[in-house]
Amino acid sequence: MTKLGFTTRQVHADRMLNAPEHGGVHTSTSNSVLFEFNDAQGIIDAFQGKRAAHVYSRSSSPSVAALQNMLNDLEGGAGALCFATGMAAISSALFALLKAGDHIIVSQYLFGNTRSFFDTIVDFGVQVTYADVTDISEVMDAYQPNTKGVYTETVANPVTQVADLRAIGQFCNEKGILFMVDNTMTPPPMLYAKDFKASLIFCSLTKYIAGHGNVLGGAVIDTGEFNWQTFSNIKPGYQVEDVTQWGLTQIKKKGLRDLGATLAPQSATAIALGMETLALRISRSQHNALQLATFLDNHPKVAKVFYPGIADHPQHFLAREYLNDGYGAILSFDLIEGADPVAFLNEMKLVICATHLGDNRTLALPVAPTIYFENSAEDREKMGISDTMLRISVGIEDTADLIVDFESALATV
Structure with missing residues (x-):
């Protein structure tokens, strides 16, 4: 074959x-926690690494x-x-x-x-x-x-x-x-x-x-x-x-x-x-992420987009060399100065405010006060994390529906 x-x-x-x-x-x-050995020598050999066998499900x-x-x-x-x-x-x-x-x-x-x-x-x-x-x-x-x-x-x-x-x-x-x-x-x-x-x-x-x-x-x-x-x-x-x-x-x-x-x-x-559906899901999510990043990068209410697929990303050409079929499905962006990330997220109707990534559904959350809250402001600055940054894990929804949701929420900023 x-x-x-x-x-x-x-x-x-x-x-x-x-x-x-x-x-x-x-x-x-x-669901068995234990595994029987008809010959007691078998469990001895398994414990001593002389043969491969399931002994106790904490280990295998x-x-x-x-x-x-x-x-x-x-x-x-x-x-x-x-x-x-x-x-x-x-x-x-x-x-x-x-x-x-x-x-x-x-x-x-x-x-x-x-x-x-x-x-x-x-x-x-x-x-x-x-x-x-x-x-x-x-x-x-x-x-x-x-x-x-x-x-x-x-x-x-x-x-x-x-x-x-x-x-x-x-x-x-x-x-x-x-x-x-x-x-x-x-x-x-x-x-x-x-x-x-x-x-x-x-x-x-x-x-x-x-x-x-x-x-x-x-x-x-x-x-x-x-x-x-x-x-x-x-x-x-x-x-x-x-x-x-x-x-x-x-x-x-x-x-x-x-x-x-x-x-x-x-x-x-x-x-x-x-x-089983890993490649199919990733391909769709990467497609959506590039379309969404391009939309956000051209929107007047967005100060900066962080996505390797954007031409001015510092490692854009490295990403082109390393990654297959796209540039990943995670992006972040900063709203314009004075905008309230919480108010923006509350306007989202389709996108879910949740801490997770790699899901079939598109997810968003404010970065600094959540997953990086324990890091100092100095550490966040070294990482490039602003107080208005939003992280988006892009899912497999219809692209047009995602862009409409972001467009509607940005209109309120």
């Missing part, structure tokens, strides 16, 4: 990768394993692990891999909750340097002898700065450090982080992967690009025969098992179902 297209692969991924029982096209939801279950196989295939990786939320994936993995005295370089444009986590690990003795990831010289200048890796999003939320992924990936490869990429905003087929030498890919499955605003989940995918033998923090007990699995083994044991942020089987099933 010739190589299948992206959507064909996703529609058939579950049955092709996981061979569901009884000829099903979807893996059944397995058939439903979650099926989703992990699909995600790993999606990103072309060496393995994947799922968690209860995107933040659980980030925190569990980094708590498992880092220790006091380590240093990590982090994007200064990082999403609020993720940045809050990095502020937390400072209290555990991990050194964090925030850098402008659109400028490789700043990343290079932040490097120290104890640097273990670089962490960045592909496209920042909400100001849409585009990280210089190719340059950072090359730098991390030369230094032998982890390149950790949060690909939530630009999942395949929009962008393949492995192409930029990403070591670990993080993703909030809640967003575009699931797509329907009805389930939480997160994942970390090991691309197989990193040589874990050079990473001094891997404990001897987790140095399994397959070197490519060292990182995931430690994350599974010290992160997923010990911290316990397990993805529920029912959630895994819902996420797997949402993945």
Whole structure:
């Protein structure tokens, strides 16, 4: 059979990768917490890592394993692990891999909750340097002898700065450090982080992967690009025969098992179902986002639009090089001076005021007093966040209907 297209692969991924029982096209939801071993030696071998088996559903279950196989295939990786939320994936993995005295370089444009986590690990003795990831010289200048890796999003939320992924990936490869990429905003087929030498890919499955605003989940995918033998923090007990699995083994044991942020089987099933239409939904959302951004960019009541598809975006040409089929489906904009973002949002009839992104429905919220309220005014200024900024997650509605809703609300400003 010739190589299948992206959507064909996703529609058939579950049955092709996981061979569901009884000829099903979807893996059944397995609600069992425990798993029986007819031979007691089997459970001993499973605990000691000598054989692969489900032992206790906090660490693994058939439903979650099926989703992990699909995600790993999606990103072309060496393995994947799922968690209860995107933040659980980030925190569990980094708590498992880092220790006091380590240093990590982090994007200064990082999403609020993720940045809050990095502020937390400072209290555990991990050194964090925030850098402008659109400028490789700043990343290079932040490097120290104890640097273990670089962490960045592909496209920042909400100001849409585009990280210089190719340059950072090359730098991390030369230094032998982890390149950790949060690909939530630009999942395949929009962008393949492995192409930029990403070591670990993080993703909030809640967003575009699931797509329907009805389930939480997160994942970390090991691309197989990193040589874990050079990473001094891997404990001897987790140095399994397959070197490519060292990182995931430690994350599974010290992160997923010990911290316990397990993805529920029912959630895994819902996420797997949402993945089937991933490319179709993203293509439609990106189309709508470009049309809406162009409309807003030409409106007299809008001071500035932040969207990589706009020609004057600082990383427009980088986005053209990196992204497929569009420029993403997140945009932000500032209203003109003196306008009230709250009053504007209250005039919206179709667009929903909510904190989420990657949904089928278009969502909006005022940025500074909500998701970045805990950040200081100085930090928000460094991130490019104004007091009047509005973030829009563009959905799959009819384009004309969206523009009419924004036009009507802008008329009241």
